[in-house]
Amino acid sequence: MNSLPIYVLIPTHNRDKLLNKTLASLSRVIKPINYSSTIVVENGIRNNVQCIVSEYQEELNAQYLFVEEGNKSNALNCAISKIKENNALLFFTDDDAKFDKNVFKSYSETLIESCNGYYFGGTVIPIYEREPDNFVRKLLPGSAIGFRPKINKNDPSYFLGINWVAFKQDIINAGGFDPDYGPGSKKGARGQEARMQKALYDNGVFPKAVPGAIVYHHVPEKNCTLIWATKRLIQEGLKYAMEYDRELTVKKKFKKLLLITATMLTGFVKFIIYSISLNIDNSTKLYAIVFRKYGRVLGILKSFRQ
Numbered sequence: 001m002n003s004l005p006i007y008v009l010i011p012t013h014n015r016d017k018l019l020n021k022t023l024a025s026l027s028r029v030i031k032p033i034n035y036s037s038t039i040v041v042e043n044g045i046r047n048n049v050q051c052i053v054s055e056y057q058e059e060l061n062a063q064y065l066f067v068e069e070g071n072k073s074n075a076l077n078c079a080i081s082k083i084k085e086n087n088a089l090l091f092f093t094d095d096d097a098k099f100d101k102n103v104f105k106s107y108s109e110t111l112i113e114s115c116n117g118y119y120f121g122g123t124v125i126p127i128y129e130r131e132p133d134n135f136v137r138k139l140l141p142g143s144a145i146g147f148r149p150k151i152n153k154n155d156p157s158y159f160l161g162i163n164w165v166a167f168k169q170d171i172i173n174a175g176g177f178d179p180d181y182g183p184g185s186k187k188g189a190r191g192q193e194a195r196m197q198k199a200l201y202d203n204g205v206f207p208k209a210v211p212g213a214i215v216y217h218h219v220p221e222k223n224c225t226l227i228w229a230t231k232r233l234i235q236e237g238l239k240y241a242m243e244y245d246r247e248l249t250v251k252k253k254f255k256k257l258l259l260i261t262a263t264m265l266t267g268f269v270k271f272i273i274y275s276i277s278l279n280i281d282n283s284t285k286l287y288a289i290v291f292r293k294y295g296r297v298l299g300i301l302k303s304f305r306q
Contacts, residue, residue, distance in 0.1 A: 004111075005088045006104070007168075008038040008060075011075040012095035013183065016048045018218060023052065025098040027059040032104055036088070037061040039079045040095075044070020044184065071184030073177035073192045080168060080176065088168040092193070097162050098127070098216040106212035107165055119166035119200050121159025122213025123148045132224035138284045139229040141236075144219050149209035156201030157194035163215035164193065166200065174199035181239060187302065189239040190232070230291050237295020241302075257300045264293035 008026065012019050019040070026038060038060040042049040046066065056062040065082065067075045080090065091107070093099075100106075107120060124147040137145055147160050171177075174196065179185065182192030197207065222228055267290045274283035 004034060005036040005085050006032065006034055006091060007036050007083055007088055008091045008093060009041070009076060009079050010038065010093055010095055011041045011043060011072045011079070012049060013042070013044050013070060013072070014047055015095050016052055019049060019095040020052050021218075022093075022095050022097050023056045023060065023062065027056060029099050029101050029103055030105060032108055035061075035104070036085075037063055039063045039065060039082065041065045041067060041075040041079045043067040043072065043075040069184070071179050072182040073179045074184070076192075077176045077179075080171060083168055086169045086172075089165060090168055090171065091165050092161060092163075093215060094162045094217075096218040098218070100214035100216075103163075103213045103215060106210055106214075109212075110208065110210045117204065118206055118208040119159075119164065119170065119197065120208050120210050120213075121149055121164035122210045122215060124160045124163050125214060125216050126219045127216050128219050128221075128224065130221040130224060135280060135284055136224060136226050136229050139226070139233065139288055140224070141232055143217055144223055148211055151209050151211070154207065156198040156207070157191070158207050158209075159193070159197060161193035162217050163213065164197075166205075170200055170203070170205045171196070174203045174205070180242065187238070187242060188235060189242050189299070190235040191239045194239075195243075233288055233291035234295035234298065237292040237297075238299040238302075239295075240292070241296040241299020253300055257297060260293050260296050260300070264290055264297065267293065 010019070010022065023038070038056070040049060040053045040062060042064070043066070050064045050066070053062045053064040065079060067078050076092070083090075103122065106122065110120060124143065126144060126146050132140060132144070143160050143162065149159060177192050178195050180187050181189050181195045183190070201207070267286050271283055271286035271290060274286060
């Protein structure tokens with residue numbers, strides 16, 4: 001890693017105040033001698049971002065890009081295309097992050113041991129504006145409740161988008177980020193990082209956990225509500241439907257639609273029964289199942305129009 005150029009990529013959309021805090025935190029991180037630059041990609045709307053980035057040109061060698069389309073995957077692809085070195089290491093993070101000062105050091109130590117054929121991810125710790133209720137917490141994604149990767153985990157879409165590292169050439173070889181996934185997707189599906197990591201895995205590039213690489217994630221109060229959790233569950237189901245139902249025939253899609261709808265309705269009835277009996281654990285699991293299935297139903301219905 002000591003000879004490979006390192007770039008930090010931060011897509012941003014209408015969150016200039018949070019971005020300023022993120023860049024301030026990044027400026028305090030201990031940087032290796034091969035650190036090259038931080039590229040901030042504003043997408044969809046112009047805010048005060050260019051001015052903010054200019055304040056960190058000296059500390060971070062920060063660069064500003066603007067992409068007119070409000071799409072996170074497209075913004076990341078644009079940033080990657082501006083990097084000349086094919087052997088560059090890309091550290092992906094978000095505009096609402098804070099960083100442990102040794103995050104680069106932790107990745108460096110792992111990359112010395114194993115480099116080619118891997119992508120890497122670290123620990124994410126939430127910073128709440130307000131702690132979520134217990135019922136809601138069980139429904140939230142890893143980005144909102146925290147995440148610590150296990151050393152031997154071998155899941156193709158394992159790491160969170162706020163804290164992972166991959167080689168530029170591996171990303172390009174795997175086709176880049178899919179604009180159908182993530183914030184700004186016209187199809188409404190989330191999970192652009194999971195989609196990208198699965199493409200890497202399918203291309204023979206495997207995940208390697210780096211628990212010591214720690215990033216903190218700002219979680220606003222609105223992201224700890226039942227409404228927000230439900231929306232994310234639906235988006236998760238929608239992503240799953242897009243992932244696995246694209247190649248099915250119309251007949252098979254219709255059969256699957258009926259089966260999933262029946263499962264969803266059965267789960268809803270059971271959820272009501274468990275809720276009345278105050279069986280919180282089972283009612284939480286069923287709530288999650290119902291709305292993931294609902295997302296899958298929406299995904300299959302959308303696929304009929306493709």
